[in-house]
Amino acid sequence: MSMKTFLLLLVIYSLASFFPCETLSSVSVQLNDDVLGLIVFKSDIHDPSSYLSSWNEDDDSPCSWKFVKCNPATGRVSELSLDGLGVSGRIGRGLEKLQQLKVLSLSSNNFSGEISPEKLALPASLERLNLSHNNLSGQIPISLVNMSNVRLIDLSENSLSGSVPDNLFDNCFALHYLSFAGNLLEGTIPNTLSKCLFLNSLNISNNHFSGNPDFASGIWLFKRLRTLDLSNNEFSGSLPQGISAIHNLKEVFIQENHFSGPLPADIGLCPHLNRLDLSDNLFTGALPESLQRLNSLTHFGLRNNNLVGDFPQWIGKMSSLEYLDFSSNGFTGILPSSMGDLHSLNYLSLSNNKLTGNIPLSLADCTKLSVIRLRGNSFNGSIPEGLFELGLEEIDISGNQFTGSIPKGSGRLFESLKILDLSRNNIRGNIPAEMGLFSSLSYLNFSWNSLQSRMPPELGFFQNLTVLDLRSSALSGPIPGDICDSGSLGILQLDGNSLSGPIPVEIGNCSSLYLLSLSHNSLTGPIPKSISKLDKLKMLKMEFNELSGEIPQELGRLENLLDVNISYNRLIGRLPVGSIFQSLDQSALQGNLGICSPLLKGPCKMNVPKPLVLDPNAYSSQIDGNKQHNESSSIFKKSHHHMFLSVSAIVAIAAASLIAIGVIVISLLNVSARKRLSFVEDALESMCSSSSRSGSPACTGKLIMFDSESSTDCISSPASLLNKASEIGEGVFGTVYKVSLGAQERMVAIKKLVSSNIILYAEDFDREVRVLGKARHRNLVSLKGYYWTPQMQLLVMEYVPNGSLQSKLHERLPSRPPLSWANRFKILLGTAKGLAHLHHSFQPPIIHYNIKPTNILVDENYNAKISDFGLSRLLKKLDKHVVSNRFQGVLGYVAPELACQSLKVNEKCDIYGFGILILELVTGRRPVEYGEDNVVILSDHARVLLEEGNALDCVDPSMEEYPEDEVLPVLKLALVCTSQIPSSRPSMDEVVQILHVIKTPVQQRMEVF
Template sequence: MMVGFLWLVSYLLLSVSALLNCNGGYGVSALLNDDVLGLIVFKSDLHDPYSNLASWSEDDDSPCSWRFVECNPATGRVNGVLLDGLSLSGKIGRGLEKLQYLKVLSLSHNNFSGSVSPALELNDNGLERLNLSHNCLSGVIPTSLGHMSSIRFLDLSENSLSGPVPDNLFDNCFSLHYLSLARNMFEGPIPSSLSKCSLLNSLNLSSNHFSGNPDFSSGIWSMKRLRTLDLSSNLLSGSLPDGISAIDYLKEIFLMGNQFSGPLPADIGVCLHLNRLDFSDNLFTGALPESLQRLNSLTFFGVSNNMLTGEFPQWISKMNSLEYIELSGNGFTGSLPSSIGDLRSLKCLSLSNNKLTGNIPVSLVSCTKLSVIRLRGNSFNGSIPEGLFGLGLEEVDFSHNELMGSIPPGSSKLFETLLTLDLSRNNLQGNIPAELGLLSNLRYLNLSWNNLQSRMPPELGFFQNLTIIDIRNSDLYGSIPRDICDSGSLKILQLDGNLLNGSIPEDIGNCTSLYMLSLSHNNLSGSIPMSISKLIKLKILKLEFNELSGEIPQELGRLENLLAANISYNRLTGRLPVGSIFLELDKSSLQGNLGLCSPLLKGPCKMNVSKPLVFDPSAYINQISDHRRRNESSIASTSHHHMFLSLSVIIASLAALFIIFGVVVISFLNVPEVHQQENSSCLILSPLQIGSAIQSRYSTTASEIGDGVFGTVYKISLGSQGRNLAIKRLVTSNIIQYPEDFDREVRVLGKARHPNLIALKGYYWTPQMQLLVTEYAPNSSLQTKLHERLPSTPPLSWSNRIKILMGTAKGLAHLHHSFRPPIIHYSIKPSNILLDENYNPKISDFGLVRLLQKMDKHVMSNRFQSAIGYVAPELACQSLRVNEKCDIYNFGVMILELVTGRRPVEYGEDNVVILCEHVRVLFEQGNVLDCVDPSMSQYPEDEVLPVLKLALVCSSQIPSSRPSMAEVVQILEVIKTPVPQRMEVF
């Protein structure tokens, strides 16, 4: 600091001296020293970690010999300072003002901070090139920039500049050829004065927050010298009018990631020099303009994730220079023309999630440069052309189609290049080719949900770089290869729903990178290998519905990262491991085993002791037959397995009939009581009433519609009245066993009447079975609409999403504030938010923890199993008081789900994404709108942003920082208020 101060004093004194002696010989020397002093003062404000500016000495008469400084040889004055990429930091000081003949100032790729003002407040002395890109500059653009009429090149990209750009900023841009303000935080409209930059060749305003409808007709389209136009990743809207053809030599246009709508300009094909065009991630509609076929210089064509329709263009082959075709996420119909094989330069063909039909053209084999082909989510049929697997492909995604036939063997070229292969959810048959084991670079393999009927390929162990194997529900048989983890890179292994037998190999412990092991619904036998305890990164372990036996290795308790485990319906015995998640598992993750020792399970507890324990085998059959065979039947029908009815299936059917019979009677007896006593909490049914009701003339139909932590839900249709009800058969474990206690608690729940709560109509109780009768919600659950939506079903609109949030908040507020003590839900998540015919939300399963003998053992042990990602952090700490704040945490996570369309926890190829943290980071970076669900065609930013803020407040790690539900309702009502009337809520 002292050095900087001394040089500033020297600079001021010598400047005065220069003025006093301007007519003498010393005056020239003083003027020359202005360049020295200006640069030394500039240097004094910098940190130069690698001493790049060591040659800059105040003892020199001229700076022309200094590194990174250029001078005019005729005058000896500095005309260029080029300090790019030198790791310099600090402020841009005012010493630069002394460089009166400066033409070029380039400070890019450093760590300069502060404002840009000193660099721009130079005299209008002919500065032609200014590059401050890739720094840490902040603040607004000073108006002085508008006076620099000589500037030809201006790059302020990759900084943290913000605020609106003054509308008159470019009134004097007569010389400007290049302008980039990309990757900052500018907002507001694009300045209309830009159209005065008649010599502009390149305009890049991408990755900002510019909004509104730009002036294309008399503005941007009038800039006839443009070669590159990049407005991508902003908040721009409106339509693109015709007139783009006026830009004679336009080569690149990027508009992706905005909210542009309407049809594409009809005359876009007149821009014959276009090389790259990307309009992806907008709201464009209509068919592709036929003029596009004239663009035979176009190499990149991207319009993915819009709402374009019409037949796939049969003239696509006329665009014979195409290398990349990105048309995914639209509504294109028809088939691919055989002439597509004429695109000999094609490298990437991405047509996923359209409505395309027909065969995959064999002619694609002629596209010898093809490396990426994505056809996911269409209705392609026929077989996979064998020749395709002879190309040097890197990514193949044919999933979610109707392809038949076998998987073609690969070629030596494919073995060296293929990284991703996804053929899931088709009708493929036959063996998995042994040649797949030669794919040395393969990282992702998904053959799930086919009808392969193939032996488990031993070649899977040959993969050296494979990170994900997913071959679920594909009729695989045989044993799991011992060397499946020899590469050590495997992260996800999913082999569920097959016919695999034999034991789990001890070598599974070599999968040291594994964080998901899922082998459920097979015929695996033997014991659980102790080597699984070596999988220290494991987060999910699914072994249910096999024939595993023996005791669970106690060493599995060391798996500290394990979040979810299911070992139900095997033949396991003995104690659960101490530690990890095993002592917290729910009954549904343990039941159906021969002799596990757990307070959640009934029946004998079989220990590995010398004296044998005797138990009743029929009790075991009665315990598991209903649940197990129902699940196996479901799996079998989905994955094309065909079986004859066995004795256990008959037993399960009889059990189901008994449930339906009880439900029918309850429905019949309960209907008149509800109408007679509207304020009554609920109706009690006795066995005597059931007996008399069997004689009733009412006919019913029943079907299972859900299965959760507290039991299975059935839909009952009353034949004569056309009325639907829902029946929940409660799990018997830990449910209150005395009828008077059960009655008291259910009556409390029956009084919780609110438009956004599922109404409790009645109940049935015996020591063996407890049923709850509730109203039926016809529009399924929020889970179904949000995460299990069929491609033909439209996504939830923002108006419905905000309605669901508001209704859920009001229902929770009623539970929290209208009862003393408050009714706490403990499990607010999309599967517990049911929707009526108008998308009004109704909270289900509220207060059911009141029916438990001991709430802590049941709910706490279930926090990872039933609600991964939703659980409030205080539920993991017994020392904290658990109250209604945990519901508010759940609600905050659910808000994020509704806005982003993503699940609270997502397992990627290399990491696990926690939604709360992901959104919080984006908010801190100023890019939170990047996380909004792309399936929403339109949404009001002024509602979405405060709703996201509310979500982050509700999901605070500190319970006391979360608002009450009454406050949440008030905040949502303010957010829904029209903008002119709205007050700030955060």
């Protein structure tokens, strides 16, 4: 805006309050009101692509400007449409100058701010208002527009909140179209909505509206209504009779609410009804017979209700159906042959009911079928071959009682089929060779059948297959070497069969594989080194086979491995160095011939070259073969033979003697150690017994309180103290109790530490605990004291009454509200400050090593308090493999370098765990989630979405309102903290600084004159 225009605009707006409009008419002539209004409007927005470059304040009229239309008769602006231009900013007051504006459409942009009258004034002439798909916030004002003139209001897909004003629709006589969909609105529908008698489209879906929508006095009286969408709200109650009174009704969507009771008996008397979706409610009873009259219905959804009764035999009369979903109800009976009359049917889902009988052969007459889902019923008989001649994209008939063989399929199916699930049936016979012709197949599941066949080599022909599940299918023979020729396979599950022979070396061609499961077969030979090429592999299961030899050391390169099981084979030798192998527990290794691991008892066998051994009878055959040898030769032979045996015997005896001496020495040392330990225990018991006999308190230990003079008081029975307490948690280091302590009955938390392998000497324990006691910070759970005996160790800590982050995030009751973004950020920042204090205020730093939601406590004001910090100091006497096993229970939180190397705990390990914690708070998901067919690694999932530009797709859906300008940089910080390279992770001081910057963005405001 030029200085001339700005000053003139300032004068006009300033004089308006002092002079009547007649006085200003001469000024208005000099500068067109519409030009002024649009230039002011433009000054408040950001136009990165310069779409509005033609808007020039020096023009006499805006009618030639792009995206502006004028009334030819008056020359005044009548329409402003900036849909989808990607402009941002706020909608300012300049638009009120457009006194003849009838259409304002600003949809699919990035406008933000509130739409209150103080910040947005719209002309009374407006008839169509479309502000959809923006970032507008705040409440809907009563005086948004002149309701007596407006015909269309679309405020969908914004962040509007609060309730809809009761008086908003007092004068909505002209309103035809209303959409508030995709906002954060709540409360009930205003009764004044019933005054909108000409309303023909109402969409308030995807909000938080609740209560009963009062159909009797409102919605059901809209005689002109054609589209009604109340989906994905919190409405409850029953649907009354009378829906048939809306003769023009074409679409009804009320899915994902809490409606209950039977369906209205007259619901089928709406002759023009085209789409009806009542899914995800609590409807009961049988289907009304009137539904069969809906011969214009194309979309019929009843998914996930409590409807019962026989499957309707009249379904064939609904001849226009394209989409039919009756899944997850209680329908019984058989499918009628009239199903074949649904010639337009494209989608059929009847899963998870109680249907029986055969699939009618007539279903193959539904030539437009694309998806058929019948899983989780009791269908029986054979699979109709006619179904496999259609152009289907998905076939899911799993979890039934089908018998017979797998149909071969046809040319149409070969090109179209993407998902085929025949699992959990009684299907027998060979896998057809024609299966290799399914060029588009991505998911194939034949598991839990009785195929009793060999694996066909044609399985390697699939170019797009990502999931192959053949578990427990009675397969035999070798694994085809070309099974991974396509390179797209991500999940390969062959467990529970009778597969034999070696694992093919070509398995290394499965470059996309992240789950390989071959357990419970009869596979032999070594584990191929080529598996080390599978750098995306996360799960490797080979237990219960006959694999032999040493585990290839190259497998230690697989840095993404999270779970490995090689138990019950014939493997020997060292475990690979790196990856997760050094952290495997006993259950993943046991049952082998000689794996070298401190977790396993028994021999440790290695494939080493055998020593050269001379055959003592080597000379005898030569001498016996020559009968001309004299007696002296025979004597010489015997003498030489005896000499050889003597040398061998001497070597063997010497070696055995050394071993025996070593065993004896070690045994004597162990006996001596046990005697000394027994002597110490007896002495302690004697001291306490004599003290007790003399009338003094039993000396079982001292309660040391860091802030009290009574620290040296003896506790006569700590066990009885804990018996009176309430257990409030259990973790890696022990069990936590809530205890009332002392004369003042102050509440504390007492952690009873795991008793095995804790520091055995009181002075060492005291020294380490006092270091932890000095770590005082508002974001740390303060350590107040301790109790020690050789048999029991207790830590006395601050009691935090509001529970852990785990309970708030992952164990929240449905009745409790989810954590808001403000509270999540507060918890993150507090946790970061607490860790920074531990890392940077002590030398050497105090390392937590076990950052996860159960160790982040939250007070009543959502201030984070870190517990269990530094307790690994008390475990430093433990063997490394014990420490490793203790912490591998927190899969997903442990830094990758700890699984790949010998234990090396440092600050970077905590920063990795903190990064995972960020991802949990933002997404509401756990670090590792196991699905039926896949494993989701949260950090990988978030990183992929961020790289694709879809990072907000992983935000916790329960957190319905959040600022993107905070969430996105926090997500990026999480991925930096979880870098695979420790040196690439920031320090905790830097993390705190970054979080402060994220929380304090630069705010720029412009006042409008």
